[in-house]
Amino acid sequence: MKKLVLATVTVAAVIAAALIPSGPPVEAASPGFGAAVSSVERPAWQTDDSVNALATAGNVVYAGGLFTRIRPGGKPAGEGEAIRPYVASFNRTTGAPSGWAPRLNGAVWSIATSADGKWVVIGGDFTSVNGVPRNRVAMFNATNNQLTSWNPSVSYRVSALAISGNTVYLGGSFGRVAGTTRNRLAAVTLNGALLPWNPDADDDVHAIDLTDDGKRIFVGGGFTKVGGGAHYALAMLNLTNGRASAMPAAAAIPPPTDDCVSRVKDIDTLGNRVYVANAGSGIGCYDGVLAADATTGKLVWQSKCLGATEAVKAMGGWVFKGSHAHDCSQDGSFGDNAGIRHLLVQSTTTGKFGPWFPSTDVGGTTEVGPLAFTSGGNDLWVGGDFTKVNGKPQQGLTRFTNSAGGAQPTRPAAPKVTSPARARTTVTFPAVVDSDNITLTYTLYRGSTKLGTWTRNSYPWVRPTVTTFTDTGVKSGQNPSYHVEVTDGRSRTKSAAAVVRVK
Template structure:
């Protein structure tokens, strides 16, 4: 459990001096476009940030520029790029792999071509792939690319007429539905992340492959979909987002208030940081974990009231916070956003030292900045 300036782990109180120099968080926000609707997903590819969401226009120098739920921004200069495929409905999640951007959402067409909730778009031209076309019964909500596969999770029950239990995979080379990777969960998948030779899934579920006791967060074999039985953290509340590094799994949760947690690959809980509202996004850059959500305060202890309010004191952190990856203690950095929903997506670009956030906010650091921001 995290406490202001210190962390309680395995019964020992560890002061900041024991974990070395205080991590240096991102500084101020960059000059980047705003958007007229929520930005729900962000993925970096080299020097470009690709965005998806509910928007129909970017706002550049106060003027709208048409962008139908997909856009690209030069991460170095903040310039809106000409990449502009058109989706006719919400883009909930996207991921970059090779020369392609994979999309999942509530759309029926992309680039004028019929695409049922899933699509593949060229990274440079925005052209829609003719070889990646599938029928989905239900809603895909999350995508990840690794191990030669596109992994998809959500609330769907079939793909191309073949039963799937809210999880499916596709070949990145051929685009075909993977016949072997067929795990099942008993409730909605909100997030997928790959790392350490595993595929991690989070959401509302309590059973995985019909086995109980793997509530809301589980790990699967990337090829055969077998459950990794040694990873069994069982967070008590819904898992909204995941970020995986070589030796850690970071998760963002809702509940009475919200929290961000760190687990080992063996499922051992290392720390949690608690907020007075849902944590809906998480990413890692170096030795810092960034958390986003619709919280206004970081709680001094793990205790929250009936409406999620901090009981034992709190620090002001509006929609965005930075934490030490080592022990979870709250860092001094602030970049307050606003709005009810707040921050819904986070992404990091290590080589450029950039953090991007998307959501439903309209101000950042007290200045107008609608629904997308980037920090250096």
């Protein structure tokens, strides 16, 4: 008779299990990965410098930034390049360039597309598009890629854009729009008329987004006042008069001090939730993500990871996070000794980390990592200043999809086997990780005989203790061979075999 002895799970592993978002994974196309998209990068062209902004319309992804050239994925700098000064467009299905290729004379910091896919608006530092004067903003017809006559003329950088109905909302560092005072926030119709909407922020605006029903607008940045009232970093504004409504969740962002100024860098809404990303200056300054009710403005949850969060994107039950998170011990997760996590996903319900762990590095001019996200619903495009994705050369731009498949579990090490007593062996093996799954199934074999199956939860930074199996189904003098197989429900990896002589 065989005797099965299961190892106890460490406290760290219990914590890991508790961090798994409640409810089933959403939007996975097939078994093999748990979040809305796989962690395996798909083919895409790349850029020669940072991508600061992304937007999607139909089957086209629009990118803007500091880059001036693009090249095929995997190619080194200078090989196969095409000139694309500060903007480019790509086919969502293939990752290859598409037809939109205007010529600008300055960097792009924001892009927005209309819900009907007809219009593309860009904002930044430029003053010329295709040789035509366009001060910091320009609009294109997405059907024929032509520059339109829309020309509000903005006095300084436009770093945030949103389109709702017939209105384009602008945010940035400017003080005048169409020759009229508009401090850092303004609204212009699709016909080019400046609207009276004038929230009047006292410092830069980095992010703008509206609820899906177009009834509320959220703005974020480094401001301390909007409309003369105290509103630090985050505000919920009236669409008609621009006045700030009460938003209790904003109090979760610590007020500025000499040692810490935390700015909102990105905002994304989904349903009746708004998700807000912050980047702080100074050691220990708030860099996290919060979720709020988009009607009441009340806080739903908050993650206080350190390492500036530059981009958030909500899809289904998940919020994708682009940052250089290096210490999430405040949330009961990994500490400063676990390395930097540039790409993570969090549950929209709890804020706890979910099963998605691809990686990038940092590089380029900004040296931050991921800076911008966009999605067409079944994919996630990531722009930034990185030069590698999942350890492979890929600069500035990458994409992940829900195509069938997913990452494989890492190959387990050969089990450790001893024979502590006559007619008995003890087999131990540790957990492994999978970059788009948390829960994995382990099966131990003696030769071709299955000895036991276990389910273990593990994160790249937290793994259970080894599992121990005591095998009494052997005889003295035998030389049995043991191996472990691990599966994520789709793919399977197998360890090398370990042999022991039984006492």
